[in-house]
Amino acid sequence: MHLDKINRKILSILQQEARITNQQLAERVGLSPSSCLNRVKKLEEQELIGPYLGVLRMEKLCRSVTVIVTVSLKDQSTDSFRAFEKAARDIPEVVECYTVSGTFDFFMRIVAPDMLRYNQINDQLLDINPGMVNLSSHVVLNTDKPFRGYPLEQLLED
């Protein structure tokens, strides 16, 4: 994937200020609005960027509990993994899930209204493959650095 300087700048700005107007974006990257819009459209068509998300401030919106869960499956079969991935996708409170190498099989982030509801979800996950799922819960005490995008300068080649 080759990107010129302007496209990098567009992605970098759009990554952090998704609701910027095309006119402002054009000005900041030094293009006319129409060619800037053409580039944005192309970047979206190529699916290099999108969707666009509004970050909700949960702490101001309502009480909630965030838990990071490590998962180990005793049964290392494909079916067992598939079942777990499906559960992650189907439970709305599981807001993200990764398959990893190392000591664990999955990491999940779960956001629930309270511990009672979290406990239900925990039980639901244990029931997927009874006796074969090992969960460890870590309640989030503080978000030291919230996700605000990727470090493009470090990641893109010259």
Added chain:
Amino acid sequence: MHLDKINRKILSILQQEARITNQQLAERVGLSPSSCLNRVKKLEEQELIGPYLGVLRMEKLCRSVTVIVTVSLKDQSTDSFRAFEKAARDIPEVVECYTVSGTFDFFMRIVAPDMLRYNQINDQLLDINPGMVNLSSHVVLNTDKPFRGYPLEQLLED
């Protein structure tokens, strides 16, 4: 925080489609464009929503390695925690970091161009408090469920 049905719908839509036009948003929530815009402005002023992020598709953009790191500090002093939090904020490849309760002290997600660079970051983190930091790295093999917003229906009271 009390939100009527319309504000919930606005937040829910804006969370997932941040670049929707105000006119389309107004239509979907059943308001005139001007009153819809007023509500959005208020929600932003109250900092219930924002910033707005464009999701970059790293897998299409460039090669990269994502690692989830568990951190335990042997030294449980406030200074030690502070130093670690600062490092997380200052290293651009650390894209998010949480302080947690349980077996670990922190979870971090690190995105680096390759393993060589990841290893350097790992060393940098170990150097913060030599001999007193325990890191465990878990390379992400698959993103089973990427973060796409919070489950508002489950989280907001009636």
Added chain:
DNA sequence: CTTGAAAAATTTAAGAA
């Protein structure tokens, strides 16, 4: 890529529910 005109969206102001 740029310009420039037409179409669409945003924003403001005035007044009604």
Added chain:
DNA sequence: TTCTTAAATTTTTCAAG
């Protein structure tokens, strides 16, 4: 208040160079 309408401003979009 919060809404709607409507006009003024700004932005987006598209055709032509």
